[in-house]
Amino acid sequence: MTKDHGPSVKDDETYEALREDGASKQKAARIANAQASDSQSPSKSGGRAPPxxxxxxxxxxxxxxxxxxxxxxxxxxxxxxxxxxxx
Known part of the structure; x- marks a missing residue:
């Protein structure tokens, strides 16, 4: 069972998976919250900046x-x- 990380993290399961992969707390929270939001699509190709x-x-x-x-x-x-x- 996933741990509840409080109101600042919207998708606890994604947050935990990212932390286990070595992401910082801040980065994991940003990604987890973006994935939980209907207005954002973090898995889609990013902005216009070159690699x-x-x-x-x-x-x-x-x-x-x-x-x-x-x-x-x-x-x-x-x-x-x-x-x-x-x-």
Whole structure:
């Protein structure tokens, strides 16, 4: 049986599955809540931004700075991509 994570998480089963897969609490809650909403479709193709692999290192660094990724100044392009995807 899934645990009740309170009113801030709308889909407890999805939240738990994402946490078990290693997603952060915040990321799991965002995805679980989006899937529970009829007005959002998180499984559909995303926005118009190109994949991170097509971004320059400077663009990735700027995005990491916006999201306050720790250790970003020491990361290469691949590490920045991985950190951004796990944020």
């Amino acid at each position: 991170y692999e097509e971004w320059t290192k400077d663009e990735l660094y700027a995005r990491a700075r916006e999201l306050d990724v720790d250790g970003r100044s020491d990361m290469d392009k691949d590490a920045l991509i991985k950190a951004l995807r796990n944020t």
